[in-house]
Amino acid sequence: MNKSRLSTVALTSVGLGALSLFSACNQKAPAPKKPNIIFIMSDDHAYQAISAYDQKLIQTPNIDQIANQGARFDHCFVTNSLCSPSRAVILTGQYSHRTGARDNSFSMRIKPDITTFPMLLQKAGYQTAIVGKWHLLNKPKGFNYSSILIGQGNYYNPDFITNGDTARAHGYATDITMDKALNWLSNMRDKSSPFCLMIHNKAPHRDWLPDTTDFQEFSKDLPLPATLFDDYSGRGKAAHEQMMEIDKNMHLYNDLKYNASGPIPNDAPTDLRRELDRMDSAQRATVLKFYASEDAKVDTSKMTHREFVIWKYQRYVKDYLRCIRSVDRNVGRLLDYLKQAGLLDNTLIVYTSDQGMYLGEHGWFDKRFMYKQSFRTPLLMRYPPKIKPGTVVDAMAMNLDFGPTFLDLAGVPKPDYMQGTSLVPLFGGQTPPDWRKAVYYHFYEYPGWHAVKRHYGIRTQRYKLIHFYYNVNEWELYDLKNDPEEMQNVYDKPDYRLVRDSLTTQLRLLQKKYGDSDSLAEKFLEHDKPMMDRFKNVY
Incomplete structure (x- = not known):
């Protein structure tokens, strides 16, 4: 090629490059890609049975990956430590006195006029799905795909209701739940749209029946x-x-x-x-x-x-932990799939439980109380665009906040009726100055299974104030710095009078903020009388 030809090619190249650069500058930047959301919730999975929190009982390497590559929330609490109410709170971003699902024995139905966060995400163009335990009397709404267990479900060969049709699946529930989740991710969703997938494990709920493996x-x-x-x-x-x-x-x-x-x-x-x-x-x-x-x-x-x-105790907790082995193994399957499918970098992965659980603390099993082990719930999040690996969040979070967080990341405005707050400001590991200083709790199921009395209360970073009511009128105050296991009620101690009065004032302000009150609790007592009569010969 002669020199003139080279010059022509060079000039042409420069011209085309400049034209391309000019065109690019005048084009609109592509819209940011909305994050996918995977929400994994196990049933009764105590934070002390996750090695990211505590290594005395079990190693959970796959669940720990979410924390190690993202954030561990050390002070996440539930509004009502019970399966159905907790699920309703998560879906709606509202307290139990507003959702309608206050307990497991009588009120297990979300009010039909409430819009849930999956409904809002679906309206915003998300593909939505739920697999596993549902445990509400409502039929799932806001999901392109649902395959849910009936009631509590079974560990072995469980029945699933899939988009309205019931069929029995052969195998172990935790494996089958993940099989369904992976099948939806791989073969059933519209891959041109962002997705929100909720994976709800039955395990490790009572009666703690492990996989044979x-x-x-x-x-x-x-x-x-x-x-x-x-x-x-x-x-x-x-x-x-x-x-x-x-x-x-x-x-x-x-x-x-x-x-x-x-x-x-x-x-x-x-x-x-x-x-x-x-x-x-x-x-x-x-x-x-x-x-x-x-x-x-x-x-x-x-x-x-x-x-x-x-x-x-040994027999109970060993079976409980064996159930978690299957949960952790299946979380590993999910993470492997997401990596292979190239979905890890733009997917928020959440691992949590519907509440905490007693693993022999105070001699107990089950949950319900506002005492530490059932009030606190695990929360791990992985999302590389906003969360650095190894982040530890000390601020007080609640399951009330999950829905608002997902909506925030998806660019969907939070409805005014949602009472939770997006956790996105905590993703950097720092606590904003205006972040909540206390959390509010209310448990309703008495008389009911396990005979835990109705109570409400407030927790700050250092103190916890609880009021038990209905067939008792007792107050308890705990100094969590000096008594982390909540063994000694100091409500009547003179040294704590000022603390008690301050917490009582804060409690009433939180009740007003969230629309709860003693008078509303009295109305619920009358409403719940049929349930209470059912248990009157038991407790």
């Missing part, structure tokens, strides 16, 4: 909680009169699968028998063989009372 886990005894033999001497009637003690209220047959091959005791629930009846012959044989081998290791008739309680 995890039976050999946790063969060694676990450390005992310091308060396993709490006598409640520092607290009032509510702590004394509950019915959720490992010692007195945990069933040998149903909960601990003791003599699972034998006849069902007259006083035992029949959940375990129903699970066994659903199993195929191989599943059933493996389950019964394992628990028979566990039974053969002990002679409960020769145990002292203390030894018997410790044995029950």
Whole structure:
């Protein structure tokens, strides 16, 4: 090529480049890509059973990835520590007195006129889906795809209602739930749209029936909680009169699968028998063989009372942790898929529980109380565009905030009726000066399962004030700095009078802010009378 030809090509190239640059400058920048949202919620997964929080009981390497590559929230709380109410709060961003779903025994239905965050995301162009445990009387709304368990669901061979059609799936519930989630992600969604996928595990809810592949886990005894033999001497009637003690209220047959091959005791629930009846012959044989081998290791008739309680604790928590093994393994499957599909960088991944859980603390199982282990819930978030790896958030968050957070990231305005606050300002690990200084709680289900009395309260970074009411009128105050396990009520201590008065004022202000009151609680008592009559011969 001669020099003139080279010059012509060079000039042409420069001209085209300049023209291209000019055109680019005059074109609108592409709209920012909306984040995908994956919300993973397990049932009754205690924060102390996630190794990102506490390594004494279990290692959860896959769940921990979300924290290690994102943020761990150390002070996330629920508004009402119970399955159905918590789910309603998360979906609506509102307290239980406004959602209509206040308890598990009578009110499990969200008011039909309430718009949920999935409905708002769907309207904004998101593909939405929910798989796993639903546990509300409402039919799912705002989802392009739903495949939900019936009620509490079953661990083995559960029935799923998929877009209105019911069918039985063969296998273990945690595996099947993730199978459905991955199938929707891979094969069913419109991949031209952002998505919001809610994955709700049944595990590790009572009756803590593990996958057969995890039976050999946790063969060694676990450390005992310091308060396993709490006598409640520092607290009032509510702590004394509950019915959720490992010692007195945990069933040998149903909960601990003791003599699972034998006849069902007259006083035992029949959940375990129903699970066994659903199993195929191989599943059933493996389950019964394992628990028979566990039974053969002990002679409960020769145990002292203390030894018997410790044995029950070990049997309970080991099965509970075995259920979490399956949850963690399936979280790993999800993370692997997202990496392979190139979805990790633009997807907010959330791991949480519908509330906390007692793993022998105060001698208890279950939840319900405003005391620490059930009031606090795990919250881990991974979202590279806004959260640096290893972030630790100390500010007080609530499950009330989840919906507003998702809407904020999606660029959807939060409706005025939502009472939560977006957590996005906390993603940097710093607490804004105007962030909440206290959280409010209200539990309604009494009389009801486990006989935890109705109560409401307030928690600040240092103190917790609780009022138990209905068939009792007692106040409790805890100094969480000096008494982190909430063993000694200091409400009547003269040294705490000013603290008590200040917290009472703050409590009433929060009630006013959220639209709750003692008079409203009285109305609910009258409304709940049919439920209460149902339990009057039990408690």
